[in-house]
Amino acid sequence: MKNNSLTKIVVYLLFSFPLVSCKKEWLDAKPDQSLVVPSTLKDLQSSLDNTLIFNVAGPNLGELGCDDYYLTSTTFQTRSDIDRNTYSWASGDVYGTSKLDSWENPYKQIYYANNTLEGISKIEKDEFNEPAWNNIKGSALFYRAWAFYNLSQIFCKPYSTTTASTDLGIILRTESDINIPSTRSTVQETYNSVIEALKHAKDLLPINPLYITRPSKKSAFALLARTYLLMENYDSALVYADACLQFANTTNQLINFDNVDITPVNPFLYSSNSEIIF
């Protein structure tokens, strides 16, 4: 018997002692303390506050190719391949030697948004962090939907109820893992994804953001309205447009153009423009 109990003790020791550290988090420790691994609410919010990524680097091919502006032929000659080709609606390879900013920038935003969504899912929501938590998750969902939307306006056929489920959509990346192969969705899936994320985001986002660069309920409603409009779902478009305006009426004001000083090069400044909701 003595022998038997000794055996038990040894067996117990054998299995318990290496396993004390078998908790899941044990292997999650940062290998190098000097690395900033975005994981706290502050880190995640800060990554969404990167205005270089989210606010100044949107896709511009649509604007480049439209008739909102004109170029003199002298200026035209100085522009890059992509600018000239887009402006002149050239056929064939539009991009030439230029960087694919209109493709790459939204996907960079999508990476940041996915990374934030994965980060926030590891943080428990409680009564103290709820506003910040909601804002981060809502913002990340909004940003990703916004990037999908923007890509779809440049790289997909316009939405058509009859062919949307077969027309090729954009690549819908919903995980930050770079190893996942890129596959194209359908137009229907693309729009569904935008709508779904925005509906989720609108419940999480605040009415008024801390900075105008951050998304809010208003921006989520507005983008929902615009997406439904393109889907020819006018009823829903009306609902969300109305909702957006209701909030905007109390916080934003239309600019009286009579009072605008037109002497500066840029008379309408982003920071002081009361019409901007996002």
Added chain:
Amino acid sequence: MEVSTFDKTKPARNFLTKALRIMKLTVFLLTVLCITAGASGHSQTVTITAKKASLSTIFTEIQKQTGYGFVYRWELLEKARPVDLQVKQAPLKEVLDICFKEQPLSYSIVDNTIIISNKVNEEKVAVTATIPVIDIRGKVTNEKGEAISGATIAVKGNKLLTSTNKDGEFFLAGVEENAVLVISHISFETMEIKTAGNKEIAVQMKMNISELNVVSINTGYQQLKPNEVTGSVATVSQEQLERRVSTDIISKLEGITSGLVFNRSVTGVKDLSIRGRSTISAKDDPLIVVDNFPYEGDVNDINPNDIESITMLKDAAAASIWGVRAGNGVIVITTKKGKFNQALRIVLNTNMTIGEKPDLFYDQNFLNSTDFIDIETFLFSKGAYNADFTATAKTPISPIVEILNKRKLGQITAADSAAQIGAFRELDVRNDLSKYFYQKSINQQYALNISGGTEKVSYYMSAGVDKNLSSLVRNKNERVTLNSLIAFRPFKKIEISGGLTHTQTHTESNNTESQIVTGGKYGSNILPYTQFINAQGGFLPILKDYRAVYADTAGGGRFLNWRYYPINELNSADNTNKSYHTRLNANIKYTVIKGLSIELKYQYEIGITKGLDLKSADTYFTRNLINKYTSIKPGGIIKNNIPVGGILDLSNSNLSSNSGRGQINYTNNWNKSLLSVIAGIETREIRNDRNSERTYGYDPLNITYSNVNFDSTYSNQYPTGSAKIPNNKSFSSTLNRYRSFFANAAYMFYNRYTLSASARIDQSNIFGVKTNQKSVPLWSIGSKWVIDNEKFYSISWLPSLTLRVSYGYNGNTSSSLSAYTIGEYSSSAQFTGASYLSISTPGNPKLRWEKIGIFNIGFDFSTSKNILAGSIEFYRKNGVDIIGESPLPSSTGFLTATGNFSDIAGHGFDIILTSKNINRAFKWETTFLFSQATDKVTKYKGTSVSTIVVGRPVSYVSSFPWAGLDPSTGDPLGYLADTVTKNYTALNLLRPDQQIYNGPSNPSMFGGINNIFSWKGITVSANISYKFGYYFKRKSISNTGLYGSWAGHSDYYLRWQKPGDELFTNVPSFVYPAITARDAFYTNSEILVEKGDHMRLQDVSISYDLNKKQLQQLHLYRLQFYAYANNLGIIWRANSHNIDPDYQSGYPAPRTISLGLRIGL
């Protein structure tokens, strides 16, 4: 080997004793008979009347009457029946026939002796009727005369087979008289013995060489008998380790370990590589395991005198148990331990090593003063230094140029100028460097160990002191090691052991030779006519960082002396490093039932390193920094922003590792089969913390310091620039965690087949989350076939032949890469002003280890008597998931990433041959090692490391195609698309993959030849090592380098000077101004690529061991005197430029000679 028929002098035991007694008598009688045969003597007839008489009585009577002797075993007669006999004057044969008629025995008459044996089977007699058959009995012993049980005795060309009993005895009936017996045992050398009619044979077997050298093979997880190993291992025995004298353990392995090479190109750098390279950017050095756990400390902290043996695990079957850290091979170091039931032993080893002064004249990157001065004069005449005289950075200007300038300005006469310059022409800075900065190195080593054990306790304790005075003046290293290991068995089934190893190292790095550089655009070069001490013995300054005139006059004389005095610096340096390393081991082994045991192992390692570098106010470093940051206020008031005083740099690094392992071992053997299984769990945590800080105005006498302002930017530095005061503060902390599950099994059956399998799962915080979740094991399988144990095997000259085949995967990790998304904070985002985070590296949840698949096939063999023994192994490596760069689809958000995107392949072979050339009192043994290893990148998509080219090794030499020198100008010529060209710009644009591929830059063939001669306790051995099949690009002279940064080279004398020179030189002509692209083309061209192949006499060792008799008189158990000479020099090299490819710059490792003594009590 010793075989003998019985003679009078042989000691005998058991039945032999009796037989011998009879034989003695027989021999005596025979002798008598021989003498008396012709005379009367005994009669050939017998008269006996007996009833129920025992055979022995009858034999006695017959012997009495005839003089014939009897040879038999007493046991035989026990079976004999009583005999009734009534004969009168009957012939002997007739009488014997009657006696043996009813007996289970038979007899034969050989000369005058009657030999009794068991009755031979009638059939057998019939079969072998033509050749006389005999019965053979014998005894097998080891060299000490102890019985060997279980040895196999086979008759060659026959199915007869038997094995020895526990007393080492055997009996074979019906063996042909002239048969050959093959006696084999797993632990002994197989022997062949001609029976030559002898019926009694005593065999003394010799231990296998491999058994002698390596009692068992330690994989770090289990001790294996050589016959259980299916993988590729190389072992280094204690004898081999003792042969070399060195402070560290690793350098003892060079040239004696198959498959291991030290890749060297520069003095002091040795890059260990086992079987070639199998990674692009991850760690490429083997895992070092000490006493069952990976060693995280500095391997130089290990005292080689405490090492029992070293095993190198080379292929998957051997190393895959080490999982993700096995990819570069594993070096398993086992320290000495006490043995149970062993008397107290005290061993003292002491030696002294003296090394030559390094040969500074070896380096060809030097140009004599007089020629250098001529070049300076020429350059001055061309106005090359004009800009320097007005440079705001106060560039150093050589004294020659200063003199020439003074002459130009008319400040001195032509005669003065010539005289002053002339004084410099005969100087050589290498003389001063050698005289004041280098010395003969002296290393002293003392090591004492005590070991022993009783039935329940065993212990090993040791202390070692190493005192090394480096060949660099004022550099030294002292190491104290203390080691103790105690094991005890409180109960029969439990063994507990604990060990404590402590090492303290004190290193002084006060030699300032490396600071003797000019700085600025001249980089590390110095003027060849630099002097340190003048004729009166006064310290001389050298030109450093600034023009001398500036350094002397800056600040209007209110600055600290701004010149660098080499001798003063050497004397003022105070740079020490202390390190403490402690390793604590605890093991419990519990044997549940025979064959099944449970083991717990734990190891704690802690290492602390403290660096202290006090740069006193006398040092140039401090004076320079203070002067640079000095402000001169209006009115000429000096403000020292850095206080005048010493600067103290402190650094700390702490290492700690915790390792725990639980393991179950199971072995069982039955019926010629053996099963051995281990399985377990292991966790490890390694933490490294480092920090460093600087204190200004430090006064070591009163331990006071001053504060400085680190925040302000000082915009008017001297001589130019703006910067903050460097605070030299840094912190870093890393943490690696591993959790592993492992299992290994080996199954041996029929004494000739072994199968093994192993698997290991590793999880770590350096892998991606998804990798850890998947838990894919690294595995291996192996097999071994002892062919010579097969019945059909009959190659008599090759009595031992084994085949091993294995396949599996080893892993390798890169700690520089993170699986996590890494961000960087920046302040003040556009529009918001808030701080924001940018993601610099995308996370890679699938980041995993590199996987190296290894196929290994090997033959082990030995000829009879082990005259020639060895092994031949061939392997193929296939590395997948190798860390490399790859473009990404931009929809991931990133354009490139570094991850498991590349592949690499390799193959090679290892040959070891040991030959006993002479094996008598004088012995001569030769060991020959030859290895070949190649690697090749097979998939690489990245662009950032431009030298990686698919289809080539990771490190290789490529060069620009060379078309000779232009016969009219001496310009170098190259090829662009088969056209001879001087378009250097275009030539320089050739990418590595477009250049000529010369070959690998690491040896692809290497090995050693070791000869050992021994005679009466004197052993002399010499080791020759060689490296073949690789290339290097040698240095040469370049216009740009010589003009712009004083880079000299002796090729200067070979430069093209006039048409026709191109017939015997390839060194281009000198042009002014220098053309950078022209020089870049030449210095990277094919013509400078040399074969690295060479052979060197690495070392010679002589030792004398006192023999047993002498030792007994001295009451010692061992006394050895030894001498050892190392780095003896190159015997042969492929290059004709007198370059030692292992030391392409700097100086070759100086020759050393050691004398030592080993005493064992």
